[in-house]
Amino acid sequence: MSRESPDVVMEQSLDRPLARSSEIDQPSSEVVRFTDQPLVLDCGQSLSPFQVAYCTYGTLNADRSNAILVCHALTGDQYVASRNPVTGKPGWWEIMIGPGKPIDTDRFFVISANILGGCLGSTGPASLNPATGKPYGLDFPVITIGDMVKAQARLIDHLGIEQLFSVVGGSMGGMQVLEWAARYKHRVFTAIPIATAPWHSAQNIAFHEVGRQAVMADPDWVAGRYVDEGKVPRRGLAVARMAAHITYLSEEALERKFGRSLQNRVAKTFSFSADFQVESYLRHQGSTFVDRFDANSYLYITRAMDYFDLSADNGGKLANAFYGTRTRFCVVSFTSDWLYPTRESREIVQALNAVAANVSFVEIESDKGHDAFLLDEPELFATVRGFLGAAARKRGLPPAAGA
């Protein structure tokens, strides 16, 4: 999702592509390497060894009952509340997570892991394939949201946590939340899926396919072997990001932010340069993205999202996914989110109702589109804070210091 703003002055001193490549196998964050038991993937292949890069914030309590797993979206990472080593920017959800924040690290132990298939330290297509000593590229198996969650579960095992107090995430992070709740019912005390859906819609598959075709159309993609060849499919990945970025914003937000305003000029130039601010903004989004993200990771992760269908995976009935659940759910959507519209959240809520689950549902009035979940949305913060607080009392956690 978007975090850059066109008026942010870039930290030019950072060599991002170099910083990024060093994060792939040896991340700045914590990392755990699993060498014993292979990860059996939904495609039938196994992955071994594999590693999961992660950050933690706050302190795990004595009975290990205050852990919250935060799942990231398509282009997110484990640096939810600390400086990102590639971009040099603050964590992507610092507005939500930290001391005294809605997800209060004075009270909760927050864990965030780079997803399987990612490019900031967890095993993905950019990682070295031990069989060849070269990056996996397209030899990396096609993974699913379920595979990402299975890898996270191995991390949670490693940390000695039996039950997570909560699993929280927006967008693709929300898909992981749902998958956690469905797959590991006894391990999830509460779940907060935000701005997400129980399956990927045809329109969303279509947008992803455009992005993938843009990447694969770039000759510098070299059938996925671009690292070997010393190339980067910059142009294709930038186009993919530009197209995706439009879907993260509402039309209202685009009108309010840019409208038809010209970019540093008083009149149209009658050329193909970026006359309009919205063009300049998109180009910026495209080019900065390329510096911080791996093109093959983009292909694999979008594919995993397209494959996500918690209904089909459960006999064609979404409610089956949650049968017998004791997890408390808080489902959140935003009125202007057209990528994961409220009606898709309602499908989740209806399925939960059908199995008599404990669920609250909040549709937040916002004109910021899908990106709202990353932005300053007081109602979102109040919802998360209130839900976690009530659940913590139920779970018998002590109140936050000073609360």
Place this chain on the structure above:
Amino acid sequence: MSRESPDVVMEQSLDRPLARSSEIDQPSSEVVRFTDQPLVLDCGQSLSPFQVAYCTYGTLNADRSNAILVCHALTGDQYVASRNPVTGKPGWWEIMIGPGKPIDTDRFFVISANILGGCLGSTGPASLNPATGKPYGLDFPVITIGDMVKAQARLIDHLGIEQLFSVVGGSMGGMQVLEWAARYKHRVFTAIPIATAPWHSAQNIAFHEVGRQAVMADPDWVAGRYVDEGKVPRRGLAVARMAAHITYLSEEALERKFGRSLQNRVAKTFSFSADFQVESYLRHQGSTFVDRFDANSYLYITRAMDYFDLSADNGGKLANAFYGTRTRFCVVSFTSDWLYPTRESREIVQALNAVAANVSFVEIESDKGHDAFLLDEPELFATVRGFLGAAARKRGLPPAAGA
């Protein structure tokens, strides 16, 4: 807009790229070449000579009062009601135009011209630049919707028609309709702008910019000189078309047509092939488009649309554009069109109301998205037929034969 369907068997015997290149300077349709008076463009440059390729249907009556100009959309052409020489398919609006059809060629004389900047016979970036003997490429001046309309006006002059009985068009065709009504008030008896807007929104500029960047990212674009170099930026143009195509359909239509159905397979392949029907459909749309359209034309026409702003062009007040108009307007929008939503048609209607113009406004209930204007929409046909019939009586035209 879309006309191909994924289940239509392609006429493989046609060599489309070859057919297309022969249409650029010597179209199968009628063509008029203007060599005397240059076309002064909005950018300040002049174009001379230039030509306009066009088709006509029906018979011009003795007092030349029954002519209807049909304006085409971004990727349309003059073959509204006759076989397209490149694709071999029927005209793109045969459902609307013909004997006994809503735009009845037994009664009206229908004219349709390829737009300036197009690639099927009117002068555009693919045309030979007389100064160099090579295709213009990026030496072609950046044009506007106003320039397209000025070129059409020269054709209408050439045909000896003082006043058009109607100017009709959808999408970018609708922009031309509005421009005609604003620029040549006395020459337009009625105007039917369909599924259009008085200015291009930030979101629409954004989608166009993605398409242009996709084309320009293709190394085979060669800075616009691909014809000279014997290349075609196929991949970039296909990606541009794919992205645009999503915006022509509603999410409901995508769900209904494709949903998450797999394409000729029983299970996911865990690969990047087109598992889903919607992927296969989009790839098909992209690849067939490349055979029938010129990449530089795509850049120029999208730019002209982005520049369209009938309010800014008239002192920042849309109503000024129509001040003093005596044209009768019929404004049409579709409920599920998110590219040119109803609220943008309302802006047109409000501006017309502000100058006490004669205007009727119809929002048609449809779940087909923007493409609805090209499809079988009985309410659209009834609206156009009824409006033209009433206006024809007002204008004193004889009834249709047999009516």
